Amino acid sequence: MSGLVIYGSYGYTGDLIAKAAVEYGLDPVLAGRERRTLESQADRLNCEFEVASLGEPDLLDMLLDDATAVLNCAGPFSRTWEPMVEACLRTGTHYLDITGELTVFEAIHRQDDRAEDAGVMLLPGVGFDVVPTDCLAAHLADRMPDAATLELAFRAENGVSRGTAKTMVEHLDGGGAVRRDGHIEDVPFAHESRTVDFGWGLDGQHVATIPWGDVSTAYHTTGIPNVTTYMAMPERAVRIQRAAGLVAPLLSLSPVRTGLQWLIGQTTDGPDAGERETGESHVWGEVRNAEGERAVSRLRGPHTYALTVETALSAAERALAGNAPAGYQTPAGAYGPELILDVEGVEREDVV
Ligand SMILES: NC(=O)c1ccc[n+]([C@@H]2O[C@H](COP(=O)([O-])OP(=O)(O)OC[C@H]3O[C@@H](n4cnc5c(N)ncnc54)[C@H](OP(=O)(O)O)[C@@H]3O)[C@@H](O)[C@H]2O)c1
Structure with a gap:
């Protein structure tokens, strides 16, 4: 055995x-x-x-x-x-x-x-949730032991699998979340956005907040009391996310959720072997301390799956x-x- x-x-x-x-x-x-x-x-x-x-x-x-x-x-x-x-x-x-x-x-x-x-x-x-982000958080905490805030962002290429899409639907009505002073706080969908440099150019990449697992885990790993997590998304997608927040109560209705999950079951396959071989993932992280000093690190790796x-x-x-x-x-x-x-x-x- x-x-x-x-x-x-x-x-x-x-x-x-x-x-x-x-x-x-x-x-x-x-x-x-x-x-x-x-x-x-x-x-x-x-x-x-x-x-x-x-x-x-x-x-x-x-x-x-x-x-x-x-x-x-x-x-x-x-x-x-x-x-x-x-x-x-x-x-x-x-x-x-x-x-x-x-x-x-x-x-x-x-x-x-x-x-x-x-x-x-x-x-x-x-x-991919949460090994790269958690490791980057720990690395940044090592670089700045008195860090008070941590921001993490990621960018993933080439689609999601059926189970991931179903899991996203499962939590659609949950809104967003950040960690403030050690406590998890509910916030609206995509309530903050910014640009970060994943490593290709000064224009950076537009990212918006999502309730990523690191709002929980990064605190347990590093003890940093303020954690915000972002995902890369175009500004238009941010507007859609924010609008989705308005219909969140509707999404909590079990028939709506079941209907969406059924639809995903019929239509979503997941990235194919070629996409998994060629796709890349990127993670960016920044810590700051009370003096306003900062440290920034990033990771680049294979496709998320x-x-x-x-x-x-x-x-x-x-x-x-x-x-x-x-x-x-x-x-x-x-x-x-x-x-x-x-x-x-x-x-x-x-x-x-
Ligand atoms: N950490 C990451 O980066 C990462 C990466 C990929 C996926 N995920 C997560 O992993 C999960 C699976 O994703 P996937 O795309 O592989 O999904 P999938 O293709 O739909 O497969 C889901 C598997 O879970 C089983 N399952 C679901 N509910 C079950 C239950 N109540 N009892 C027993 N078995 C159950 C399914 O069995 P049946 O067919 O019998 O229902 C199937 O074997 C999702 O939650 C996704 O978000 C995370």
Whole structure:
């Protein structure tokens, strides 16, 4: 029996991760709730598989009984983290996932004491959300230990997968969020915008605030009390985002949400192999202290989904090797700011 279980292995991202895990010789057990899809994936990848739905605690316990770590790829994670974390706490299995959902990070953070008591690591967010941003935040905090504010921005190319789009719909009515004086505050959609220089030219790139997972995680990693996160988007898209805030109450209606998710299920595929090979991702970060001094660094790396595969498996390999500090962890909190530099093709630059 392998030490690694990949749950939700036959989704778009789960399958990319499962294929790479096999290539890297990790011999994962594939798991999920749909027997037929799992069977054919396991056959294709020559792996063991186990069927277990999240509503069956006994089956989840059997699935995890001999495992060292589970990598949960079944999202939206607001619907999946809890039964899997509970099973991990019962069976003494390390938990990793690829969530980017702010509320999920905070909910898992609240299990810190229980995880420490169980000797279990809870490490959500080992994909593009939030490994590069979290590592850049930790690097900037090292550069400026008295930083009082942190701003992070990212730019991703070439589309999203079905599950990511569904997860975005899941949180459409949640508005935005920033961290102020150590507390998470609700703010409107895209309430602030600015330009940042991702590394190509003085005109910079237009970015607007989104409630990225780092509003939770960067604080736990660095202790910096004020955190704002931005995503690159053209000014026209910012206007649309702000208008979407006006219809947010409508989006919270379950039939509207279900309808949108059905539509995504019918129409969204996800980036193809060519896009994943050629696309790039960019992360920019800035810290300031009370004296107004600043430090700016940025990262450039592979396509977000290619990066997610590498960061998720890099973290999982560490956990399998016994490098799994007990309790709630962030990626850079557990493995340091250099974790991201292990990924081939990632470059970091200190600008100011
Ligand atoms: N951190 C990152 O950078 C990053 C990168 C990529 C994706 N993601 C996130 O990862 C998640 C998956 O994305 P994706 O594009 O791979 O989605 P996808 O293709 O729709 O796959 C989702 C997988 O999760 C399973 N699943 C969903 N709800 C479940 C539940 N309640 N119980 C059991 N299994 C469940 C699905 O199984 P069924 O088909 O049986 O429903 C499927 O195997 C999304 O939340 C996305 O936002 C994060």
